[in-house]
Amino acid sequence: MIGQRKAILQVNSITKDFVRRGFTSRAQTVMRAVNNVSLQLFANQTYALVGESGSGKSTTGRIICALERPTSGTVVFNDENYTDFSDHLLRQKIRGNIQMVLQDPFSSLNPRKTIEHAVLEALEIQKIGKNHSERLDAVVDMIERVGLSSGMINRYPHQFSGGQLQRVNIARALVVRPKILILDESVSALDVSVQAQVLNLLQDLKQEFSLSYLFITHDLSVVRFIADRVGVLRKGELVEEGTVDEIFDHPQTDYTQNLLSSIPIPNPEHRQLAF
Ligand SMILES: Nc1ncnc2c1ncn2[C@@H]1O[C@H](COP(=O)(O)OP(=O)(O)O)[C@@H](O)[C@H]1O
Ligand SMILES: [Mg+2]
Structure with a gap:
């Protein structure tokens, strides 16, 4: 079935090298953070990108969000290759369509600005809405x-809890009406019960706004509840990919088995908790 459907996002063989220079010598070391990764995201689906810390998840997310350029390979949104887009073209065609929510709820909010300002700013940057009052309506909505x-x-921001702040960050991402939301460990810092509430919210919003999610996490306990497909990253390489059931019920590598065995809560319980 997937073969017949069109991917909204295609990641084609991306590689990302970071060059590090020594303090004292001119020697450079090249660190390959992402190595030949390909994946496809389908409309209205959630793709979970999992792997241990340092496996290249965030770098992959940042490349898809066009916050970072790949060393090689391409990223394609709705049949358009945006890998080499200028800042102007990115703002025009990609920023409004692909948004990101990070792990730390405070990190993307200015402590001296109100929540209204934070969400409004997203609309102003994208030049969405005819005037201030129309934008304000969209923010409140x-x-x-x-x-x-x-x-x-x-x-x-300091007047909100972590869970409430992630809701603000989600509002700020969604107010520009993107098609894709990259959630980079977005619920990982929250208490389990708050996590479940935010996951439920994300499921509702996905339906309501016809969104596709790239759900990045090192914590597999939430993946079965939220994902359609799963990709497993290890040292920058995609070592395994499949449906949630394939990955959870028949993991092909020891690495994936180890990730699965570190899940603290049995899946059925978590399902209950999340609903
Ligand atoms: N800007 C950067 N400069 C140098 N190395 C980086 C940079 N960003 C990430 N890395 C390295 O790339 C690897 C993958 O990092 P990252 O994508 O953040 O992994 P993950 O999100 O899975 O924890 C890590 O070894 C990290 O140290
Ligand atoms: Mg990360």
């Missing part, structure tokens, strides 16, 4: 849609 109340928009 989205703030409510992520489960916060409109009365909160004049508050500052």
Whole structure:
């Protein structure tokens, strides 16, 4: 079935090298963070990219988000190769379509600016909305849609809990109406019960806004609940890929088996918890 459907995003054999220079010598060492990774994301699906710390998950996410360029390989959104797009073209064609939510809820919010400002700014950067009042309506709408109340928009980040702040970050990402959301460990820092609430919210939003998710995590306990397909990264290489059931029920490598065996909560319980 997947073969007949068209991918909304194609990642074709991307490699990313980071060059490190020594402090004292001119010697350079090349660190290959991502090695020949290919994957496809289908409309309305969730692809979980998993792997231990340092395996290249975030670098892959940042390349897809066009925050980083690959050393080789291409990234294609809706049949358009945007690998070498200028900043102008990226802003015009990609930034509004591919958005990212990071792990640390505080990191992408300015502590001195209100929540209203943070979400509004996303619309202003993308030049969405006819005027201020139309943009403000969209902000209030989205703030409510992520489960916060409109009365909160004049508050500052420190007045929110971690879970509430991730809702703000999700609102800020979604207010520009992207097609793809990259969630880089977005629930990993939250308590398990809060995690479940945010995961449920993400499932609802995916339906409502016809989104596709790239769900990046080192924690496989949430993957079975949220993903359609899973890709397993090890030292920058995609060592295994398949449906959630294939990966969870018939892992092909010891590495994947080890990742699975470190899941703290049995899956059926987690399913209950998440619903
Ligand atoms: N900007 C950078 N400069 C140098 N090395 C980097 C940079 N970003 C990531 N790396 C290295 O690339 C590897 C993969 O990192 P990352 O993609 O962050 O992995 P993950 O998200 O799976 O933990 C790591 O060894 C990391 O140290
Ligand atoms: Mg990471």
